Amino acid sequence: MAGVRLTSRDIRSESRLVVVRALLAAGEASRNGLAEATGLSLGTVSTIVQDLLKYGIVTESRLLGGGIGRPTTGLRLNADRGRVVGFYLEDRYLEATVFDAALGELTTVEAVSDESVAEADGIIAWIDRTLDTALERAQAKREDVIGVGILLPGGMQRPVKAATAPDAIWLHLDRVRDTLGLPVVVDNPLKAIATAELWLGAGRRVANAVTVSLGFGVGAGIIQDGAIVRGATNAAGEWGHSLLAFEGRQCQCGRMGCVEAYVGVPGIRRTLAETAPDHPLAAEPEDAEGPEGFDLIAALADAAEAGDPAAVAVIDRSAHYLGAALADLVAILNPEVIALTGWAAWPTWRERVAPIVRRRVREDSPGDAAADLEIELSPSCGMEGIAAIALERFMRDIGLVTTRVIPAL
Amino acid sequence: MAGVRLTSRDIRSESRLVVVRALLAAGEASRNGLAEATGLSLGTVSTIVQDLLKYGIVTESRLLGGGIGRPTTGLRLNADRGRVVGFYLEDRYLEATVFDAALGELTTVEAVSDESVAEADGIIAWIDRTLDTALERAQAKREDVIGVGILLPGGMQRPVKAATAPDAIWLHLDRVRDTLGLPVVVDNPLKAIATAELWLGAGRRVANAVTVSLGFGVGAGIIQDGAIVRGATNAAGEWGHSLLAFEGRQCQCGRMGCVEAYVGVPGIRRTLAETAPDHPLAAEPEDAEGPEGFDLIAALADAAEAGDPAAVAVIDRSAHYLGAALADLVAILNPEVIALTGWAAWPTWRERVAPIVRRRVREDSPGDAAADLEIELSPSCGMEGIAAIALERFMRDIGLVTTRVIPAL
Numbered sequence: 001m002a003g004v005r006l007t008s009r010d011i012r013s014e015s016r017l018v019v020v021r022a023l024l025a026a027g028e029a030s031r032n033g034l035a036e037a038t039g040l041s042l043g044t045v046s047t048i049v050q051d052l053l054k055y056g057i058v059t060e061s062r063l064l065g066g067g068i069g070r071p072t073t074g075l076r077l078n079a080d081r082g083r084v085v086g087f088y089l090e091d092r093y094l095e096a097t098v099f100d101a102a103l104g105e106l107t108t109v110e111a112v113s114d115e116s117v118a119e120a121d122g123i124i125a126w127i128d129r130t131l132d133t134a135l136e137r138a139q140a141k142r143e144d145v146i147g148v149g150i151l152l153p154g155g156m157q158r159p160v161k162a163a164t165a166p167d168a169i170w171l172h173l174d175r176v177r178d179t180l181g182l183p184v185v186v187d188n189p190l191k192a193i194a195t196a197e198l199w200l201g202a203g204r205r206v207a208n209a210v211t212v213s214l215g216f217g218v219g220a221g222i223i224q225d226g227a228i229v230r231g232a233t234n235a236a237g238e239w240g241h242s243l244l245a246f247e248g249r250q251c252q253c254g255r256m257g258c259v260e261a262y263v264g265v266p267g268i269r270r271t272l273a274e275t276a277p278d279h280p281l282a283a284e285p286e287d288a289e290g291p292e293g294f295d296l297i298a299a300l301a302d303a304a305e306a307g308d309p310a311a312v313a314v315i316d317r318s319a320h321y322l323g324a325a326l327a328d329l330v331a332i333l334n335p336e337v338i339a340l341t342g343w344a345a346w347p348t349w350r351e352r353v354a355p356i357v358r359r360r361v362r363e364d365s366p367g368d369a370a371a372d373l374e375i376e377l378s379p380s381c382g383m384e385g386i387a388a389i390a391l392e393r394f395m396r397d398i399g400l401v402t403t404r405v406i407p408a409l
Numbered sequence: 410m411a412g413v414r415l416t417s418r419d420i421r422s423e424s425r426l427v428v429v430r431a432l433l434a435a436g437e438a439s440r441n442g443l444a445e446a447t448g449l450s451l452g453t454v455s456t457i458v459q460d461l462l463k464y465g466i467v468t469e470s471r472l473l474g475g476g477i478g479r480p481t482t483g484l485r486l487n488a489d490r491g492r493v494v495g496f497y498l499e500d501r502y503l504e505a506t507v508f509d510a511a512l513g514e515l516t517t518v519e520a521v522s523d524e525s526v527a528e529a530d531g532i533i534a535w536i537d538r539t540l541d542t543a544l545e546r547a548q549a550k551r552e553d554v555i556g557v558g559i560l561l562p563g564g565m566q567r568p569v570k571a572a573t574a575p576d577a578i579w580l581h582l583d584r585v586r587d588t589l590g591l592p593v594v595v596d597n598p599l600k601a602i603a604t605a606e607l608w609l610g611a612g613r614r615v616a617n618a619v620t621v622s623l624g625f626g627v628g629a630g631i632i633q634d635g636a637i638v639r640g641a642t643n644a645a646g647e648w649g650h651s652l653l654a655f656e657g658r659q660c661q662c663g664r665m666g667c668v669e670a671y672v673g674v675p676g677i678r679r680t681l682a683e684t685a686p687d688h689p690l691a692a693e694p695e696d697a698e699g700p701e702g703f704d705l706i707a708a709l710a711d712a713a714e715a716g717d718p719a720a721v722a723v724i725d726r727s728a729h730y731l732g733a734a735l736a737d738l739v740a741i742l743n744p745e746v747i748a749l750t751g752w753a754a755w756p757t758w759r760e761r762v763a764p765i766v767r768r769r770v771r772e773d774s775p776g777d778a779a780a781d782l783e784i785e786l787s788p789s790c791g792m793e794g795i796a797a798i799a800l801e802r803f804m805r806d807i808g809l810v811t812t813r814v815i816p817a818l
Contacts, residue, residue: 012450039811041421208640220741224633231617231743235778242737245666246654246730255736255773262655321655327664328651332629332741334640364664369644402448 013401015040017392018226019048020057023077024103025204028061030072049075055398056081057101077102082146083138084394085131086387089123089150091116091164096130098138099387101146103199106138108383118162120172124179127169131180142181147390150176150186151382153217185386185393189213190237192385193378194221194228197339199388201380206336210329211378212239214322214342216293217252218260220329240264244325259328262321265293265343271317272300276310294343301348312352319353323360330365330373339378349377422810424449426801427635428457429466432486433512434613437470439481458484464807465490466510486511491555492547493803494540495796498532498559500525500573505539507547508796510555512608515547517792525573529581532574533588540589551590556799559585559595560791562626594795594802598622599646601794602787603630603637606748608797610789615745619738620787621648623731623751625702626661627669629738649673653734668737671730674702674752680726681709685719703752710757721761728762732769739774739782748787758786 015038022037023029031049035042052058059078062071081101088095092115097108111130117123127150135142152166162168169176169186177184194203194211202209203223211221218240222229229236240260241253248257249270261267273282281299303311326338344353354375362370395401424447431446432438440458444451461467468487471480490510497504501522507515520539526532536559544551561575571577578585578595586593603612603620611618612632620630627649631638638645649669650662657666658679670676682691690708712720735747747770753762763784771779804810 012453044421208638208645222741224638225636227634229617229633229742231778232745232781233743233778235739235775236617236741236743238740238743238775238778240740241775242651242740243653243733244655245652246657246671246733248655253775257654324652324655328737329741330644331647331649331651332631332645332738333638334642334645334647336641366644366647366650366662369640369642369647372641 014227015044016048016051016395016400019045019052020077020395021199021204023058023075024199028074028076030074032072034075051400055395055400057395057400079104082394083135083140083144084147084149084387084390085134085145086383086390087127087130087148087150088383088386089127089152089166089169091166094126094130095383096134097383097387098134098140099384101391103384103387103391105384106140107134109134109137117165118168120162120168120175123165123168124172124176127176128179145182147387147394148180148182148184149192149386149390149393150184151189151192151386152186153189183390183393183397185390187234187386187389188219189382189385190219190221191228191230191234192221192382192389193341193380194223194237194385195388196380196382196385197221197378198223198226198228200384201378202337202339202374202376208333208335209337209339210333210335211339211341211380212326212329212344214263214340214344216265218264218342222333223335224333239325239329242325242328244321259321259325263318263325265296267321268300268314268318268343269296271321272310272314275313275317279310281311297343297346301346304348304352315348315352316356319356320360322353323357324364326357326375327361327364327370330361330370334369335373337374337376339376339380341378341380345377423636424453425457425460425804425809428454428461429486429804430608430613432467432484433608437483437485439483441481443484460809464804464809466804466809488513491803492544492549492553493556493558493796493799494543494554495792495799496536496539496557496559497792497795498536498561498575498578500575503535503539504792505543506792506796507543507549508793510800512793512796512800514793515549516543518543518546527571527573527577529571529577529584532577533581533585536578536585537588554591556796556803557589557591557593558601558795558799558802559593560598560601560795561595562598592799592802592806594799596643596795596798597628598791598794599628599630600637600639600643601630601791601798602750602789603632603646603794604797605789605791605794606630606787607632607635607637609793610787611746611748611783611785617742617744618746618748619742619744620748620750620789621735621738621753623672623749623753625674627673627751631742632744633742648734648738651734651737653730668730668734672727672734674705676730677709677723677727677752678705680730681719681723684722684726688719690720706752706755710755713757713761724757724761725765728765729769731762732766733773735766735784736770736773736779739770739779743778744782746783746785748785748789750787750789754786 018038022034031045035045056078058075061074079100079102084099086097092113094111098106162171197203197211207225209223213219220237220239222237241258243257244259244262245257249261250256251258251261300311304315358375427447431443440454444454465487467484470483488509488511493508495506503520506517571580606612606620616634618632622628629646629648631646650667652666653668653671654666658670659665660667660670681688709720713724767784
């Protein structure tokens, strides 16, 4: 990595992003208010605002002063600067959400395919058609679109061959860009959820936070001093593939003993199969990746509610696994907030799961590193995050920011 | 944590630190050279240099141009701005190193106490006397000292009572400051080694690196985008107390299955005791924390060299444990470099341990996240790091930087 600059984040560009995020948080603010909110000098804020006005990212309004004195000029993000479209692509499911340039949600459309498509032309055409539908519904034209972001679940690494629709997009990103005729960015849900939390959630009030996604797969998004930790190859946050147990359960990634093999949905099913092999919920469904996975969680919660001892035991055991694995994040990163998405939102969370998780995290974390830690359910969604990433990419393309871009994306 | 600013790192202050580190790396540089090295504009660099000149952190020299043209003004860190003193304190061992203000090492003195002292007055007087000796040897006066840094091993948390000399310093930091009459900063070796790596080592060429300390205790120092990750309470980096094995070996921290219980020196002894209970090296020494610990490593390496199958098995097993645990750091942080200190420097590292560790890290890391990872032995030492932290603290005290200071320190 010789030749890398001393600092990979260009500091001027970072200041611009900080101002944009402060405006998004405030809705409307004066230059003085922005200086106060960001810690930048009024002079720096004024220079930055001038640049943002010039490129139409920000627009001036008129605020009335608090009472005495002249009215102050207010600033807001310019929602009409253009449209940003986020896509979420699974094997047979495509969702598109149109946002304005202040990340206000305008409309969402869903499309389902009867069969899985792993062939690039078909998928790209599907995305293209769905984009038209979504834009029409949002009363927008394609030339209004300043950025497209595609969420690719699982895509922590560029795949070797196209086995699923997301794989095909990874491998044919240039063709996607050519067909849509638009700037396109792809990223995985871990980074997108963390970005949403950074722009719109806990990242507004704390410097260090971790978002944790609990689904079929599990992983983390790391916010450190106001930026997403991506690492050398955008693979940072793969906490799901860190060890819970050396030489433990086989994980779908090939490694043994990963966190995911215990707290991912199939891992919870496996805990059930170990606890009560003949339990009706322990049977493998035909498509373990589908919604059946989350149905298991809901069914387990219902069974526990009804007093099923095996269900109670599995939920408690899973809560201990999760707490222990979250304590590892505390040991390594010592965040102020851990924000959970996915099955943490299951019905028994508040009554049964959260107390065990919180106690286990506190007990297992070094010293009192978790004493003031907040563990909360995150309202953030990946779609907002991928839209924020696309907006950031747009600012990069017009020269306003110099965010480091991972080559693969 | 309400009320925390949107960005905890003041961006102007960060730019100043970036310029200081660039000058330290270059030795001597022009304003243009600094702009090129840092990615800052020439105007910003000039403003920063003006501030640094005003406070005497930087001094002007005269560089001859490359040939044609006027000579350019060169800049260097002003070594004569003052002296920085680093201390390393164990229970019965005290070391002091005097540095100039460009972090050039001037002299080191060592002091050994016959008995352990956990009583604050005695330890503070000991530090005070050793400071006099070190300054005399460096031909410096106490009023030349702009900062003192004390490395406290193990001190990841403020202790509850003074059981050892480092504990007493933690608990009576104000009295240390009063007695010395100097600004004093304390930190643990994990953060100090990472700081040394950031200012003087791999942190110069890559944005993301992790330093790993392997001793009686083990831990990590995390460099992320040119800054040390400290977390909410300076506890970040406690990788040694993340899980290797759920419900595994008892760790000295109270948790079960920590990485430290497998790759710390006592953990290696335990692996030996499990592998060959009657092996002469498996006997617990009276003082497991003392240098006897590192002697075990050397003795194991010698025994392996001589063909002792138990020693070979233990070294191999420990290398697998270490590789698996480092892969967790790759999964979570995806660094470009992992730099090891401590027992990784043992004689069999290059031939026997490193190949196993590297292969295991590559195999266990998600996807090809470790494909380009460099795993190297770090030449960095905590003493340089704590001096850099003390220098940074001095710049903070005179208002040049606004580095976030963890309350405990």
